[in-house]
Amino acid sequence: MLPRHHEPIVAVATAAGRGAVGIVRVSGRGLGALARALTGRELSSRHAHYGPFLDAGGEAIDRGLALFFPTPHSYTGEDVLELQAHGGPIVLQLLLARCLEAAAQDDTLPRLRPAEPGEFTERAFLNGKLDLAQAEAVADLIDASTEAAARSAGRALAGAFSTEIGVLRDALIELRMLVEATLDFPEEEIDFLEKADARGRLQRVLAALDAVRARARQGALLREGLTVVLAGQPNAGKSSLLNALAGAELAIVTPVPGTTRDKVRETIQIEGVPLHVVDTAGLRIDAVDEAERIGIARSWEAIGDADAVLFLHDLTRAGDASYAAADREIAVRIGGASAPVLHLDTKLDLAPAATGGVSMAGEHLALSARSGAGLDALRARLLELAGWQPGGEGVFIARARHLRALDQSREHLRLAQQLAEQRDAALDLLAEELRLAHDCLGAITGAFSADDLLGEIFGRFCIGK
Numbered sequence: 001m002l003p004r005h006h007e008p009i010v011a012v013a014t015a016a017g018r019g020a021v022g023i024v025r026v027s028g029r030g031l032g033a034l035a036r037a038l039t040g041r042e043l044s045s046r047h048a049h050y051g052p053f054l055d056a057g058g059e060a061i062d063r064g065l066a067l068f069f070p071t072p073h074s075y076t077g078e079d080v081l082e083l084q085a086h087g088g089p090i091v092l093q094l095l096l097a098r099c100l101e102a103a104a105q106d107d108t109l110p111r112l113r114p115a116e117p118g119e120f121t122e123r124a125f126l127n128g129k130l131d132l133a134q135a136e137a138v139a140d141l142i143d144a145s146t147e148a149a150a151r152s153a154g155r156a157l158a159g160a161f162s163t164e165i166g167v168l169r170d171a172l173i174e175l176r177m178l179v180e181a182t183l184d185f186p187e188e189e190i191d192f193l194e195k196a197d198a199r200g201r202l203q204r205v206l207a208a209l210d211a212v213r214a215r216a217r218q219g220a221l222l223r224e225g226l227t228v229v230l231a232g233q234p235n236a237g238k239s240s241l242l243n244a245l246a247g248a249e250l251a252i253v254t255p256v257p258g259t260t261r262d263k264v265r266e267t268i269q270i271e272g273v274p275l276h277v278v279d280t281a282g283l284r285i286d287a288v289d290e291a292e293r294i295g296i297a298r299s300w301e302a303i304g305d306a307d308a309v310l311f312l313h314d315l316t317r318a319g320d321a322s323y324a325a326a327d328r329e330i331a332v333r334i335g336g337a338s339a340p341v342l343h344l345d346t347k348l349d350l351a352p353a354a355t356g357g358v359s360m361a362g363e364h365l366a367l368s369a370r371s372g373a374g375l376d377a378l379r380a381r382l383l384e385l386a387g388w389q390p391g392g393e394g395v396f397i398a399r400a401r402h403l404r405a406l407d408q409s410r411e412h413l414r415l416a417q418q419l420a421e422q423r424d425a426a427l428d429l430l431a432e433e434l435r436l437a438h439d440c441l442g443a444i445t446g447a448f449s450a451d452d453l454l455g456e457i458f459g460r461f462c463i464g465k
């Protein structure tokens, strides 16, 4: 029996629903006979052939373009057969079923099964067509929620991230070779660190790693975005601010306090950075009914998960002592969350110039959702809080997994550096730290990766990818 990752697979490669064109894609070994059975002809390699896609009785299910990519020159590195048909869901299901049937009927054909999510790209990885960071970039390109995220995923897919990791790994390999060679000649140990400039090399690798980390963090921000929670008493202007930032009427705005009963989550973007804005139910201590109480409990949950909290204060209530007292009570609780808090004094257009404003310690921005005053300053401050460096050209997309690996690698290099600074450095320990730092980098591109990690990564792809 074939191992699972050698079994031929088939899936509809295009999105569900109706489209101009839809593609059924087959990947596996020895697909030539299947191609003949489905098209009734010999397909030359990597050429588009227009003709019928035949059912078991020789009747055309559809007419379209057939492409055959013989191994190894294909997306997956195996034989790939594509049927580019008309993009109707039923047509594509018929073609998919026909592929399975044709393979089952002829025992010279390999046993075919439907593909699991991400399985085509997993094969591209297993067959060395893409490394792991590039394979992840395929999914990130498809999932990108802003133009900047798509461009940076495109760069990672083209190998920009992998190349930087490769440069770091090469520098580490050189250093490791020096250290390990010296281990074999113990009498020279003392001179080694001096002669080979091991400390200088280590220092340079660390600096280069830090530069890659900084760019990867930018890339991760483009992928993950920033979660910002709008918090404040009922009627403070949270929903209006969400709508103003989004430039659309997303949340219901009414003069009735307590209009927003549950979280509304909307993704907008600032300079290409996805911003997940969560509008919450207005916070109040003495909620009137059960639904409101539940909404408020969810608001607190959202605040706990936020990357930043925007705490809104209604400037028109600035003189109201009980309003201020309630704000102070909420502030204490928000202060208990770990996210940074930015105070927004709202409805600036209504606040008379003489008003002293809201008195509450912390950073304040005054704004008006109605006139738009202060919104640009808020956007700029949010980007700053996110750690976004403007003009992030050349950023490649990255994931939390990559950041962790880079951090761990850095940790091992720091330990190696400490060892190297000692008078009679233990070279065997130094060698071991360098090896571990090297392994962490290898995990990013998948030089060695556990099956469960691969399952985790490819299981999140869409089917047919």
Ligand SMILES: Nc1nc2c(c(=O)[nH]1)N(C=O)[C@@H](CNc1ccc(C(=O)N[C@@H](CCC(=O)O)C(=O)O)cc1)CN2
Pocket (backbone or CB within 6 Å): 023, 069, 072, 073, 074, 075, 082, 129
């Ligand atoms: N119709 C179609 N469009 C598609 C894909 C596909 O599978 N089918 N892709 C799938 O996601 C992407 C393109 N990815 C591909 C990557 C490599 C090869 C390929 O044939 N590689 C060979 C030859 C390279 C060459 O000619 O230089 C190779 O790597 O050896 C094909 C598609 C996006 N568009």
Ligand SMILES: Nc1nc2c(ncn2[C@@H]2O[C@H](COP(=O)(O)OP(=O)(O)OP(=O)(O)O)[C@@H](O)[C@H]2O)c(=O)[nH]1
Pocket (backbone or CB within 6 Å): 232, 233, 234, 235, 236, 237, 238, 239, 240, 241, 252, 253, 254, 255, 256, 257, 258, 259, 260, 261, 280, 281, 282, 283, 346, 347, 348, 349, 350, 367, 368, 369, 370, 371
């Ligand atoms: N003039 C003016 N009115 C505003 C502004 N922002 C909000 N409002 C008004 O204030 C009222 C409450 O606004 P919302 O955005 O619904 O407030 P909220 O904090 O979401 O309220 P809840 O859903 O009750 O928690 C509405 O009548 C808005 O039109 C502003 O910048 N200027």
